[in-house]
Amino acid sequence: MAAKRSDAESKGSGRKSAPPQSGQEPRSEPSLSLERIVATAVDLLDAEGVDGLKMRRLADRLGSGAMSLYWHVDNKEKVFDLALDSVLEYRALPSIVASEDWRGDIVHMLEDWRASMLRHPWSASLLPRRALGPNILIRLELLSKTLSKAGVADADLNAAIWSLWNFVIGATITRANFELSDDDKAAAQQRLTGLSQHYPTIERSRLLLDNDWDGAFRKGLDFLLDGLAPRQ
Amino acid sequence: MAAKRSDAESKGSGRKSAPPQSGQEPRSEPSLSLERIVATAVDLLDAEGVDGLKMRRLADRLGSGAMSLYWHVDNKEKVFDLALDSVLEYRALPSIVASEDWRGDIVHMLEDWRASMLRHPWSASLLPRRALGPNILIRLELLSKTLSKAGVADADLNAAIWSLWNFVIGATITRANFELSDDDKAAAQQRLTGLSQHYPTIERSRLLLDNDWDGAFRKGLDFLLDGLAPRQ
């Protein structure tokens, strides 16, 4: 019977109960809400990783029964979608609309993007496999507008955007997952040393150990941007 | 009691029964083997995706009971590791050792890498989250050696390798997942059209629809390689 919620659009809004007009509480707020569920899901994901998000555990944290969540959310998949997009919000610099420094604008947005995902290491691997939420679309729109302004030809525009997307995604996923397992890294290098006749070069350069992710990200980004629209 | 198998090293080998010396079968071959399990797992993954790989279903395909698999394999995770690495094998061009065309060698290897993963769309998203198997290490070794030969400074070598890694990973994951859902893409673009006041630029360029993945990959790769070691 009950028609369920299922706002469909975006993550927020939807609370319908009007604020109290007079002094006292007219209705006790429902204890659950989409916002609270999503925020708690993010916390749980941060703490336990993708595999650690279980509906029962999420409900426990919220102090509710597992099935209560399904009033606010269609299924577990949607929880991932909402948690993901909620983490990707971007407030563009106010300067950005009229900025002459298109390159700085792009670098700022992409570094913020990467930083946001690294703050929630589960998010990067989720992003390419799920629907594009509004927050990520805003970033793409900004990218498109800025590159266009920078003089990238219309014919190259989409390729340019996807190149930057690919680079950011790849860099962040890799960084997030390597970061989580220092022991494994050491073990891998150890194993490498034992097999140094097979992999002499990467063994010598200690590829698996001392990698300057942040530096490599900036460098690669510069290479890419140079190629896309050479600095004059 | 039984000490189990658990070869630990690599994917292959391990079969111990000697071939028949005389005319007739000396022992009936065990019906299961690591090779057969891994090959069947790859098939199942190709057909049903990551979520479709269940131990029981894998056993069904092999005509065995589910628990028989655990004699050959520690757990389900290991099945993923083995399937993944088995799909990343690379036979370098024989020319490559002495080749002067370092750029061609790298492009060839990276395009082959990407093509291998696209043939098994589940593999790309798995790669950055799992241990580095021997086949992927061979590719990294080749990359390192070739870039070194191309004149990349030792100090930049690791950054260069990871930049290429990031780009290939990101491009392949994105392509593999977008490729799987044409309907979703159309729906997204549809939704975009409805909201064109929010995303005018990407709506106009039809970013979500007509994207030349292969072309964008080649372009981005060229930009990156230009930046890493400019053509003389």
Add this chain to the structure above:
DNA sequence: CGATTGACTCGTACGCTGTACGATGCAACT
């Protein structure tokens, strides 16, 4: 030769998962 061993397979069972279904409570409106 019978007894033993080790490689290999499988049936059963347990705890955990996502979620369908229906019952319940409660505020607001008719």
Add this chain to the structure above:
DNA sequence: AGTTGCATCGTACAGCGTACGAGTCAATCG
């Protein structure tokens, strides 16, 4: 007072990974 609709929860079910122990069969040993 009765009805409606929002919100919550208990129970139940099918399916999952896999621990455990029993079973089979060839090779080996005494």
